[in-house]
Amino acid sequence: MVNDLHQIIIEAKKGDQNAFRQLVTAYKGTVFRHAFSLLNDRMEAEDVTQEAFVKAYYSLPKLENEFAFVSWLTRVVTNLCYDKNKKLNKKKLAESEELIENVRMPNASSPIEQSIAKMTIKEAMEKIPLEQKNVLILREIQGYSYSEISELLQIPLGTVKSRINTARENLRKELEKG
Template sequence: MDEELHRLIGEARRGGKDAFARLVTLYKDRVYRHAYGMLGDRMEAEDMAQEAFLKAYYALPGLESEYAFSSWLMRIATNLCKDRLLKRDKLRRVEGGPYEEAASEGNRDQETPLYIREALGRLSVEHREVILLHDLQGYRYEEIAVLLEIPVGTVKSRLHAARVSLRKEMREGEEE
């Protein structure tokens, strides 16, 4: 770990607001991209990223090791996104219709083709998160296991199943 980063995390753990602000600057894009990948909505992703940093700020004194900061922060963001997705599902069932995203198509991420974003959106949360973490964000199996608190073997099997599901969703999307 970079000495400067290690120092910042230690300082933030001891209550240093400037050090924490610097950590937010360093990690905000990564957390936002992860939240956007999970949620598919820019506004919600921004909300979840802010909420993740707020939770991290208050929980930081309890962080066991500075070396675990990155995975710990991403776990907070992942859990917040999962909670948001569960609320969406409940809303969808209560309203009896699909979740309508307020964002226009022009507000979507232009780097990932629309048919892939749509197919990812139809996957289960567990499948979507492993694909995002491994294939799009480049985390290794071991890092994903730590982030999601599951065995490495489960990561591998879930990733395989997720890719199979994604291929199926993409084929079905082409037929429509």
């Protein structure tokens, strides 16, 4: 599977559009989830995903190491989401006020479960800073190790550790606020 994808990346680098289409199929889930979790807006996430792949299509011939494709693509998506987020910031803030609807969970027992009942994870995620959200998503959803995140975002390993911890603490605070 990995070898197949590597071969597809090589073909796509040469300009083979069918190969590139296969790459989109293989990575659209990863890219879309990442964009959606950072932007919390389906339409915007779709736009960013498409933009990221178009950007990838034109920049792919310049990619030196095919094995670095996924982390490179993740960096492209992250940058696009940061840009998009700047544009949407004010709008998103206003929308997030309206979005807070209580979702009750039956027989909630632990404090986290009780707080989840008050606010969904997605809503709470919207309240935490983008830098914190990004490292948490890279870890939880994309499954990157701390050292990979450090390399990908070009920040020290200690910063990754503390940022993930702060993100979790802030997320919990938001969930407890309800």
